[in-house]
Amino acid sequence: MTELAIFDLDRTLTIRPTYSAFLIYAARHLSPWRLGLLPLLAPHAAGYAMKRIPRRRMKEAMHAMALGKRVGRHKVEAVADSFAEKLVENGIFPQAQSLFAKERQAGRRIVLATAAPALYVEPLAHRLKIDDVIATRNSWHGDVLLSDISEDNCYAACKQHRIAEWLEEQGIARNNARITFYSDHASDLPTFEWVDEPVAVNPSKALATIARARGWRVLDWRAEMARA
Template identity: 25%
Template sequence: MQQPMTSVTLFDLDGVLTTKDTMAALIVQRLKRKPFRLLMVLPIYAVAVIAGSHRELAARANRLAVQVTFKGLSEPEYRDLASGAGRRLAAQPGFVREDLIQHCRNTQKASRVVIVTASELCLVESLLEATGLPDVEVIASRLTFTDRSPRVALHNVGYQKVRSLEAAGIPVERATFYTDSASDLPLALKTAQTVIVHPTKRSRRRLLTALSGARLIE
């Protein structure tokens, strides 16, 4: 009789399983088709960049950018766009980290694996399916659609990742967590072990300062 898995492994997506921001790549694709919206979105992104460590302000700016970028799309139209983008990004040379994807597959054999990400659910599921991870659990941001005006219903960033995992009944305190970003520090502080993957200098410094027992992959 097969024994239930007791270990849990959490993977951030962007910067860990991928080399770039998945949601940002979808936004760029959309803006190439609707270049006039670029004039509206650029100032919003400037606010997000200037906000720096003011993470709530940056998160608000990112949510507004999503709303402006995808305004006019129905839910089926958005899902078609996101699903196609996920498949293309998975096939794009250098976009996914093949070694980490393979590690994720191998980890599934002995651990409950969950991808926990700020990117949107449909986009993430499409990308993961195309990389050979069709059955992995995903905790992600979600959109809601009203009168062809999508809004971020749940922005799975910062401490929201902790709340989302706990709501799903995932024992965070037993988990090993792979992340590249200091924005994940609220979750990293609650997990049993953190593995820091290819961080920026700033995130590396903040994460290692807060997590003395963390492992580092560079």
């Protein structure tokens, strides 16, 4: 039996969401003048809020505005690596590292499964000593990063499908795996319902309600930080 501990990233392991933070960080380092363009995203944000624009398109628009539609690999990977370093220094809940240690001691293989882009999730995972990453794949044309998302955003039902695909790629049969899944958001319900042990971490109001109704384990590191 293969034991797996699969973690969402934003607001599960990280104190704040990472995508917008990364784009602003990268824009400051690569093209600071682009920060002045960010208010132009307002129509896209309104369309997304009204569900007229899908999440994937909103992320592509944000990327194009903050970084441009084409960025050289060397530049953007250096910035992504620096951003990951800063996340580890002050953006991760301190309890996360303790939980990783417990999961490793229990013999579980740790996996990150997130809608955040692989561009900065992979260097972050490396710093956290996590070998396996399932993330939104970035689009590349040779050594040029494009703003397009080449495949579906690794979010909601797509995340569950990507995890199942990853299991197959690893040669792990679902009936020969015991999976614990940690996430903060009800959008991950397809994965929560598919795994063996769902754990709500720093849950949103919707997820907290679901977790209580279904008797799932809940970890609230926000409350622990507030009491500290």
